[in-house]
Amino acid sequence: MTEKCKICLIRDMAEKADIYEYVKRTRAMLSDADRASDELYEERLDVCKECSSLLAGTCLKCGCYVEIRAALKSNGCPIKKW
Ligand code: SF4
Incomplete structure (x- = not known):
């Protein structure tokens, strides 16, 4: 049996580029106090x-x-x- 790729993150899906732009905008709108650091974000x-x-x-x-x-x-x- 071939295991199907489950696809990981939105940023890895070219057809969802518009949604990824929304993700980036949403993250950018958060205050520094509320936003997870880049390191924490990537760890998660x-x-x-x-x-x-x-x-x-x-x-x-x-x-x-x-x-x-x-x-x-x-x-x-x-x-x-x-
Ligand atoms: S690690 Fe937690 S937040 Fe991430 S996909 Fe799994 S259950 Fe969801």
Whole structure:
């Protein structure tokens, strides 16, 4: 059986470039106090990319685009992976 690519993040999907622009704008609009640092953001996304609940940029546990959920410093993973 061939395992199908589940696709990871929005930024990896060319057909969703408009949504990724929205992700970047949303992240940029957050205040410095509210925005997760670049390092924290990437750490979170690395966890999501290895998670079986990630499908096409969306977390199947909460329904969020993980690139938006991870942007807010005070947010957390719904199953406490980060
Ligand atoms: S937010 Fe948590 S449950 Fe959702 S994809 Fe990321 S690591 Fe998995």
